[in-house]
Amino acid sequence: MASHSVGYPRMGPKRELKFALESFWDGKSSADDLKKVAADLRSSIWKQMADAGIKYIPSNTFSYYDQVLDTTAMLGAVPPRYG
Secondary structure (H helix, E strand, C coil): CCCECCCCCCCCCCCHHHHHHHHHHCCCCCHHHHHHHHHHHHHHHHHHHHHCCCCECCCCCCCCCCHHHHHHHHCCCCCHHHC
């Protein structure tokens, strides 16, 4: 039987993304540091799903902060009042 997942928690088992974002916002780390944490988390998540036997691994489920805002921007649905 084929299995599918519609998403997976993105913060990391020890909230790595949260701490990386806060460090970036505070100016304590660079954008490259944040991107590295995010890339490592995505890779780990995809591997965990593959190891669990999930056949259809979703893509474009990652967001640094706000999934609704990211989806709204991706669809071009940001209201004109926000520029």
